[in-house]
Amino acid sequence: MSTGQLVVLDHVVAVLTAALWLAAGAVAAAGRTRVALGLAAGGVLAVAGRLTLVGVLADRGWWFVQEKVLVGVPLLVVTVAAAAVLAGRPLLRGGDLPPAAVTSLFAVGYAALAGFVVTYVGGYPLTWSVALLALAGVGGAVLVTAQAVTGPAVASAEAASGQVAAASRTLSVPARRVGALPAGRGPNPAEQQAAAEQQAAAEQQAAAEQPAAAEQQSAAEQPAAAEQPAAGGPLTRRRFLGVAAAGAGAAGIGLAFVRAPSADAGGGAAAVHPAEHGTPVTDLRGPTTPAAGGGVQTYSVTARRSAVALTSGREVDAWTFDGRLPGPPLTAVQGDLVEVTLRNEDIDDGVTIHWHGYDVACGEDGAPGATQDVVAAGAEFGYRFRADQAGTFWYHTHQVSHIGVRRGLFGTLVVTPRDAAPDDVDLVLPVHTYDGVLAIGDDDGVLEPDAAPGASVRLRLLNTDSEPHRFGLAGTAFRLAAVDGRDVHEPGEVSERALRLPAGGRYDLTFTMPDGPVALTVDGDVRLRLGGDSDPSTGGWPELDPLHYGGPDDVPFTLDTEYDRHFTMVLDRGAAMVDGRPAFAQTVNGRGHPSIPEQLVAEGDLVRFTVVNRSLETHPWHLHGHGVLVLARDGRAATGSPLWVDTFDVRPGEVWDVAFEANNPGVWMNHCHNLPHAEQGMMLRLRYDGVTAVGGGHAGH
Numbered sequence: 001m002s003t004g005q006l007v008v009l010d011h012v013v014a015v016l017t018a019a020l021w022l023a024a025g026a027v028a029a030a031g032r033t034r035v036a037l038g039l040a041a042g043g044v045l046a047v048a049g050r051l052t053l054v055g056v057l058a059d060r061g062w063w064f065v066q067e068k069v070l071v072g073v074p075l076l077v078v079t080v081a082a083a084a085v086l087a088g089r090p091l092l093r094g095g096d097l098p099p100a101a102v103t104s105l106f107a108v109g110y111a112a113l114a115g116f117v118v119t120y121v122g123g124y125p126l127t128w129s130v131a132l133l134a135l136a137g138v139g140g141a142v143l144v145t146a147q148a149v150t151g152p153a154v155a156s157a158e159a160a161s162g163q164v165a166a167a168s169r170t171l172s173v174p175a176r177r178v179g180a181l182p183a184g185r186g187p188n189p190a191e192q193q194a195a196a197e198q199q200a201a202a203e204q205q206a207a208a209e210q211p212a213a214a215e216q217q218s219a220a221e222q223p224a225a226a227e228q229p230a231a232g233g234p235l236t237r238r239r240f241l242g243v244a245a246a247g248a249g250a251a252g253i254g255l256a257f258v259r260a261p262s263a264d265a266g267g268g269a270a271a272v273h274p275a276e277h278g279t280p281v282t283d284l285r286g287p288t289t290p291a292a293g294g295g296v297q298t299y300s301v302t303a304r305r306s307a308v309a310l311t312s313g314r315e316v317d318a319w320t321f322d323g324r325l326p327g328p329p330l331t332a333v334q335g336d337l338v339e340v341t342l343r344n345e346d347i348d349d350g351v352t353i354h355w356h357g358y359d360v361a362c363g364e365d366g367a368p369g370a371t372q373d374v375v376a377a378g379a380e381f382g383y384r385f386r387a388d389q390a391g392t393f394w395y396h397t398h399q400v401s402h403i404g405v406r407r408g409l410f411g412t413l414v415v416t417p418r419d420a421a422p423d424d425v426d427l428v429l430p431v432h433t434y435d436g437v438l439a440i441g442d443d444d445g446v447l448e449p450d451a452a453p454g455a456s457v458r459l460r461l462l463n464t465d466s467e468p469h470r471f472g473l474a475g476t477a478f479r480l481a482a483v484d485g486r487d488v489h490e491p492g493e494v495s496e497r498a499l500r501l502p503a504g505g506r507y508d509l510t511f512t513m514p515d516g517p518v519a520l521t522v523d524g525d526v527r528l529r530l531g532g533d534s535d536p537s538t539g540g541w542p543e544l545d546p547l548h549y550g551g552p553d554d555v556p557f558t559l560d561t562e563y564d565r566h567f568t569m570v571l572d573r574g575a576a577m578v579d580g581r582p583a584f585a586q587t588v589n590g591r592g593h594p595s596i597p598e599q600l601v602a603e604g605d606l607v608r609f610t611v612v613n614r615s616l617e618t619h620p621w622h623l624h625g626h627g628v629l630v631l632a633r634d635g636r637a638a639t640g641s642p643l644w645v646d647t648f649d650v651r652p653g654e655v656w657d658v659a660f661e662a663n664n665p666g667v668w669m670n671h672c673h674n675l676p677h678a679e680q681g682m683m684l685r686l687r688y689d690g691v692t693a694v695g696g697g698h699a700g701h
């Protein structure tokens with residue numbers, strides 16, 4: 001079973017555990033002891049199941065169980081033990097349960113619920129704040145339940161009486177018969193009558209403040225209590241628990257406001273330069289001349305709002321570059337100097353251009369608030385870089401990108417090698433969803449370009465959405481020639497294999513056009529046909545795993561390398577501050593942007609990332625300015641071709657290890673490329689010592 005499936009199962013069993021115990025408590029309170037016994041038995045099995053699951057999950061990594069082992073499981077074990085002591089025998093014996101027994105059943109339910117809430121809302125890592133709040137929550141719930149089960153009048157009488165049953169001391173609830181519940185909840189009229197009488201008597205006693213009488217009555221009702229007179233009064237005990245719970249809650253709330261350290265050195269040397277003194281990132285600009293033999297490609301791109309029709313005629317209310325969807329395709333030959341002037345006509349939120357996967361100088365990276373100021377409506381900005389990397393890339397705005405990119409502020413960037421012959425058919429295929437309609441380029445139907453049999457074909461697949469897409473190429477064997485614009489070493493020929501492309505990622509597929517038809521499916525639907533009609537079904541094809549594809553080659557580092565810095569990023573959902581507001585955030589190590597400590601590196605460092613996904617969603621991780629080498633997934637080393645990527649999908653429960661050399665100084669965004677996730681907090685910075693960002697703490701995305 002995959003770790004992701006185990007995480008889901010654990011959630012389900014946690015909720016089931018809580019439901020069973022709470023139901024057991026409720027049913028017991030209603031006097032239906034036999035049903036309560038059945039539910040409690042189910043609850044015990046559920047608890048056993050949870051303990052087993054936590055054990056199995058622990059084997060997958062401490063990240064997956066930390067808060068369960070430290071809070072959820074201890075709470076469960078303690079409350080189950082208490083319930084066994086208080087409710088075990090009465091449940092087996094049948095008949096009405098004393099209030100302490102009923103409360104103890106509820107307590108297990110609260111503990112199970114608290115464990116689930118800690119996991120689901122608190123996430124990783126566990127903080128004192130969350131632990132204390134969980135204890136306060138369970139303690140408070142137990143107190144309120146004890147009060148309710150006993151009945152308020154009786155409770156106050158008892159408080160006055162100074163009487164408590166020995167058993168109830170464990171859970172700090174007075175032991176009273178369920179018959180003392182308010183009238184109407186008792187199982188039969190006779191009992192209700194008895195309850196009413198008791199209540200009346202208790203009220204009388206409370207009003208008269210006659211401890212002795214109350215004690216007498218209590219003792220008469222409850223032989224067990226009489227046999228084991230309490231040392232302390234319930235008032236003291238309840239008050240103590242109440243004060244403790246309130247104190248834990250207050251401390252938990254207070255601790256929630258403790259700020260994170262501003263930087264994480266990843267086990268490496270601390271900063272030599274103070275954060276605010278160094279080279280401004282705006283000084284880190286691209287070269288001004290092409291490489292030898294290269295030319296200059298000059299582009300001017302204008303961002304503006306525009307209604308654009310897809311090929312079906314469907315109109316999209318878009319944010320565009322140059323009034324088209326996608327923006328203008330930018331091309332260059334390797335070694336060219338590329339100069340792009342960006343103008344913002346009327347995008348009120350502002351705009352930038354980020355060169356996705358292209359390792360430009362940091363001042364050209366287009367991260368507003370980090371590498372440049374946002375380009376406001378009416379303003380412009382010039383980008384410049386040398387096209388050193390040949391391959392398939394794209395560009396997009398990085399300002400309110402969860403809206404801007406979705407609405408169309410992106411385009412393709414393809415750099416062809418200077419020395420290689422071009423393919424006969426070279427198709428650039430950016431897949432994007434506009435207003436819920438999937439299109440390749442601006443074509444929301446089926447593309448049918450020409451390809452003669454025998455022609456060499458390259459399909460450049462780009463996923464410009466925030467979710468992965470699944471591709472199938474039918475009618476021919478093919479090679480996965482490049483991933484994220486970087487050539488795969490010795491790509492072998494495969495057929496009938498599906499390709500899952502992460503958000504932001506690119507795959508180049510190559511093949512020789514056969515005599516028969518070829519079709520490309522996206523998420524199961526044919527979107528491109530070559531050489532005639534065909535309507536293949538690719539849904540059942542197994543996925544090609546790029547971690548185990550192609551031929552091995554030299555790599556600069558492996559799992560065994562001594563890294564200068566090692567950063568672990570645990571991705572989760574949870575309550576956290578995002579941009580100064582509390583949110584159910586997408587978190588990294590329990591925090592949301594901009595409160596996630598920045599990662600500090602020094603030029604020349606070998607840096608390793610371990611990225612852990614504890615959540616139930618896929619996170620396409622994207623580091624700016626550097627390709628990263630995939631070392632391992634779930635602890636198993638990648639084989640086959642060295643796999644260099646700029647975006648990698650970390651699916652639920654997965655653990656990825658990647659590495660890179662810190663060879664491109666700057667302040668780089670490091671974030672989830674599911675852009676709504678980034679907006680919801682899943683974004684941080686990697687900063688080189690001695691480089692300072694623009695504008696201080698806050699960066700757009």
Ligand SMILES: [Cu+2]
Nearest residue numbers: 619672674677
């Ligand atoms: Cu994400």
